[in-house]
Amino acid sequence: MEPRDIDGDLTEILISEEQIRARLAEMSRQIEVDYAGTDLLLVGVLKGAVMVMADLARELHHPVTMDWMAVSSYGSGTQSSGVVRILKDLDTDLSGRNVLIVEDIIDSGLTLSWLLANLKTRGPASIEICALLRKPDAARVDIDVKYVGFNIPNQFVVGYGLDYDEKYRNLRSVGILAPHVYSTVAAAAL
Ligand code: XMP
Ligand code: MG
Numbered sequence: 243m244e245p246r247d248i249d250g251d252l253t254e255i256l257i258s259e260e261q262i263r264a265r266l267a268e269m270s271r272q273i274e275v276d277y278a279g280t281d282l283l284l285v286g287v288l289k290g291a292v293m294v295m296a297d298l299a300r301e302l303h304h305p306v307t308m309d310w311m312a313v314s315s316y317g318s319g320t321q322s323s324g325v326v327r328i329l330k331d332l333d334t335d336l337s338g339r340n341v342l343i344v345e346d347i348i349d350s351g352l353t354l355s356w357l358l359a360n361l362k363t364r365g366p367a368s369i370e371i372c373a374l375l376r377k378p379d380a381a382r383v384d385i386d387v388k389y390v391g392f393n394i395p396n397q398f399v400v401g402y403g404l405d406y407d408e409k410y411r412n413l414r415s416v417g418i419l420a421p422h423v424y425s426t427v428a429a430a431a432l
Contacts, residue, residue: 252417288312290346337365347375350382407417
């Protein structure tokens with residue numbers, strides 16, 4: 243859907259569909275160079291990374307396999323706590339594999355740093371991170387993210403896989419959610 247389909251729920255369109263497509267193409271060219279001649283396993287983090295995984299994988303001129311994890315990070319409201327639980331684990335044995343974690347957004351970084359530590363214990367040949375969005379001002383842990391699409395301000399965003407209360411994931415662009423939408427609900431974002 244387009245921003246006009248949720249009229250009034252966004253204060254601003256932060257990143258357009260065209261900008262996302264162009265940036266994913268640039269990132270894909272870099273990934274193709276970095277992984278030339280090697281196998282590549284993309285690990286998507288459900289549910290937010292569904293759109294970026296689908297578009298990145300199709301943009302890549304490189305054979306990949308794909309697997310998925312679902313994790314839940316507990317916290318209050320829209321804040322992550324770093325306490326992570328695996329809701330769905332990988333089906334793939336990581337030993338000797340070149341793993342690229344595909345994420346929608348890095349906020350505090352707590353979820354991803356936990357995930358990275360967990361996956362590293364499984365013996366991959368290499369493990370790197372690709373995130374469409376990152377909020378540098380929200381970082382609470384230092385993570386080395388090899389591929390970042392866009393650095394964005396420390397505001398709650400939705401669209402292109404990102405939800406608020408499971409809504410807005412099918413918005414084609416990324417936008418800043420209007421405060422009136424979430425001020426009444428104290429739901430935790432996954
Ligand atoms: P961190 O890096 O803080 O983020 O552990 C964990 C997860 O929180 C979600 N998240 C967001 N979801 N808009 C969203 O829709 C946002 O602005 C946002 N910031 C964080 C996301 O699932 C991330 O993986
Ligand atoms: Mg996520």
